[in-house]
Amino acid sequence: xxxxxxxxxxxAVVAAILFAVVYARLVRRKTAHDLAxxxxxxxxxxxxxxxxxxxxLSVSAVxxxxxxxxxxxxxxxxxxxxxxxxSVFICIDTSGSMAAGDVAPTRAAAALAAARAFIEESSPxxxxxxIAFSSGxxxxxxxxxxxxxxxxALAAVPSPSGATAIGDALRLAAASFPSGGHRLVILVTDxxxxxxxxxxxxxxxxxxxxIPVYTIGIGTPNGGEIPGSSDEATIDEGALQSYANVSGxxxxxxxxxxxxxxxxxxxxxxxxxxxxxVDVTGAFTLGGVVLLVGxxxxxxxxxRFA
Amino acid sequence: MTxxxxxxxxxxxxxxxxxxRPRQPGGSPTARRGDGYEFVELRAYVAGDDVRRIDWAASxxxxxxxTRVILEDIxxxxxxxxxxxxxxxxxxxxxxxxxxxxxxxLWYAIAAADDRCVRLIGNALHPVNAYRGASSAAAALNxxxxxxxxxxxxxARTALRPGAALVLASxxxxxxxxxxxxxxxxxxxxxxxxxxARDPWYDELPLSGVVKLRGAEGGVLRAYVGAPERERxxxxxxxxxxxxxxxxxxxxxxxxxxxxxxxxxxxxxxxGA
Numbered sequence: 001x002x003x004x005x006x007x008x009x010x011x012a013v014v015a016a017i018l019f020a021v022v023y024a025r026l027v028r029r030k031t032a033h034d035l036a037x038x039x040x041x042x043x044x045x046x047x048x049x050x051x052x053x054x055x056x057l058s059v060s061a062v063x064x065x066x067x068x069x070x071x072x073x074x075x076x077x078x079x080x081x082x083x084x085x086x087s088v089f090i091c092i093d094t095s096g097s098m099a100a101g102d103v104a105p106t107r108a109a110a111a112l113a114a115a116r117a118f119i120e121e122s123s124p125x126x127x128x129x130x131i132a133f134s135s136g137x138x139x140x141x142x143x144x145x146x147x148x149x150x151x152x153a154l155a156a157v158p159s160p161s162g163a164t165a166i167g168d169a170l171r172l173a174a175a176s177f178p179s180g181g182h183r184l185v186i187l188v189t190d191x192x193x194x195x196x197x198x199x200x201x202x203x204x205x206x207x208x209x210x211i212p213v214y215t216i217g218i219g220t221p222n223g224g225e226i227p228g229s230s231d232e233a234t235i236d237e238g239a240l241q242s243y244a245n246v247s248g249x250x251x252x253x254x255x256x257x258x259x260x261x262x263x264x265x266x267x268x269x270x271x272x273x274x275x276x277x278v279d280v281t282g283a284f285t286l287g288g289v290v291l292l293v294g295x296x297x298x299x300x301x302x303x304r305f306a
Numbered sequence: 307m308t309x310x311x312x313x314x315x316x317x318x319x320x321x322x323x324x325x326x327r328p329r330q331p332g333g334s335p336t337a338r339r340g341d342g343y344e345f346v347e348l349r350a351y352v353a354g355d356d357v358r359r360i361d362w363a364a365s366x367x368x369x370x371x372x373t374r375v376i377l378e379d380i381x382x383x384x385x386x387x388x389x390x391x392x393x394x395x396x397x398x399x400x401x402x403x404x405x406x407x408x409x410x411x412l413w414y415a416i417a418a419a420d421d422r423c424v425r426l427i428g429n430a431l432h433p434v435n436a437y438r439g440a441s442s443a444a445a446a447l448n449x450x451x452x453x454x455x456x457x458x459x460x461x462a463r464t465a466l467r468p469g470a471a472l473v474l475a476s477x478x479x480x481x482x483x484x485x486x487x488x489x490x491x492x493x494x495x496x497x498x499x500x501x502x503a504r505d506p507w508y509d510e511l512p513l514s515g516v517v518k519l520r521g522a523e524g525g526v527l528r529a530y531v532g533a534p535e536r537e538r539x540x541x542x543x544x545x546x547x548x549x550x551x552x553x554x555x556x557x558x559x560x561x562x563x564x565x566x567x568x569x570x571x572x573x574x575x576x577x578g579a
Contacts, residue, residue: 035513038393038402038505039479040521046542049529054516298516 001077004279009073016065023061053298061295067288074281080273085181086126087143088271089173090115091166093189093218095134098160100190102220103257108160110257111188111218114264115154118186119147121268129176130154133169134162135195142176164189165196166243170213174206182274183211186267187243188260190218192236203243212249214271215240216263220255310416313574318416320577321382321471324497348372381420381438383467385496386410386446387458388425389476392522394503397566402503406475407447408569409501413473414443424466426458427451431465455480459488463495472496473573475564477503478550486557493558499576500554501564502547511539 003009098108128150130141141153177183193199203213219235244251254260348364351371364372388410394403414423419439425432425446432449492498513531520526551561562576
């Protein structure tokens with residue numbers, strides 16, 4: 001936390017301490033509202049009064065003063081705030097290996113279902129685009145904040161076939177992003193990049209542009225047989241982790257449809273917020289005032305000696 | 307001797323009657339039978355005379371049953387323990403200590419010319435000299451010192467002449483369980499009366515919400531007082547008062563309540579006067 005006006009905050013702290021001293025003296029001062037009682041020990045033992053309430057009020061009063069002292073310094077803090085200008089590209093692998101059935105019903109179908117979950121969990125204003133890639137990369141859905149339209153576009157993702165051009169997909173996403181805002185790429189793939197540009201270089205460039213790449217590797221440890229061929233669908237976890245690391249994103253492994261769904265849904269929620277420096281003066285002011293009014297009403301306004 | 311008020315006269319009579327009729331077996335008047343009686347004359351026996359008063363020697367000399375006519379010694383020693391500690395300096399409109407002082411003023415107002423009035427304060431009787439009558443009452447009333455209940459009870463047990471009339475006006479907050487034996491011993495030796503200070507908020511605790519209580523003997527208590535607390539207070543005060551009255555009554559004391567509004571009436575009430 002930092003303060004826009006540290007000097008003002010320092011003055012406020014001094015004022016708060018002075019107030020606390022005066023308040024403590026006022027509390028101890030003999031007033032007409034005090035009840036002079038013959039034997040406090042008897043009273044406390046017989047009545048068992050709720051002494052925690054005045055203590056809580058005192059703590060609240062101190063908290064209120066502290067909050068107002070903070071507010072005087074106009075504090076700024078880094079906090080998660082809802083993304084308002086977010087842009088997300090979901091790059092879905094449609095290479096031939098995505099037809100493997102080790103992730104039920106197939107890796108491709110599971111990936112589409114998970115992408116749907118991500119879209120549903122995303123905050124309403126986030127613009128989402130779909131890129132499908134195999135031997136090349138194609139834009140299925142440009143960035144759009146109409147999530148129903150994006151979900152509908154998933155139907156246009158082609159069936160699995162061909163090679164894996166991860167680099168091309170990342171480059172197409174990089175080229176299609178707006179120049180500013182909260183941007184990120186979600187890469188759902190099961191294989192090794194084997195055609196096109198070097199994905200590592202593109203991921204690095206994306207990292208310099210503060211566009212993290214979240215990679216999700218699909219497939220079981222034993223891999224899966226690609227239907228119609230004798231090849232095994234393998235996964236290059238090291239490469240996927242590297243793309244995530246150099247760009248500032250994260251990698252997750254999904255060995256079944258549920259894990260994949262959960263991973264993307266979680267990403268949808270996480271990417272709905274971003275950490276920003278925000279001015280929290282209003283919150284501190286409001287909190288301090290509410291506490292002070294509450295303390296006043298409960299401690300002075302409601303207590304009476306008839 | 308100045309004329310006493312009606313309540314003072316009734317209290318005096320009650321004390322004198324108490325000397326003739328001990329309120330419990332083994333009480334002081336019976337134990338010291340014959341003390342304080344002054345012979346006046348002999349006269350012929352008439353039916354109803356106490357046979358213990360027949361003077362057999364005089365009867366033999368005159369060949370007629372003679373009864374000794376005696377004058378009852380009606381001088382009293384009036385001891386008072388006036389609790390004026392800080393816990394008694396509280397009240398709704400005036401302090402309990404003021405009411406206690408009123409009660410003691412009435413107590414001393416019953417004194418006749420030959421009566422001795424003393425205050426028991428701490429470890430000493432006041433006045434220390436043998437004043438009697440109004441002068442001793444004034445000296446006792448104006449005596450100063452730091453009152454301590456337990457010391458005063460011990461002092462009454464050891465320093466007062468047996469058969470003295472003793473009044474204690476106090477809230478009894480300093481009374482301990484082990485003092486019961488002292489209370490018993492005092493009642494056997496003297497005519498003892500307790501005026502227990504009634505809690506000023508006996509009827510209703512006038513507190514609500516977050517309040518501050520200032521202890522008469524120091525300290526501050528800030529607390530929230532609601533209906534459950536008021537209910538507990540109501541019960542505790544009644545329970546304490548009745549328990550104390552039971553303790554003193556069981557020990558042989560005459561008991562009454564000291565009301566903040568009128569100390570003299572409270573003392574008269576204890577004697578049914």
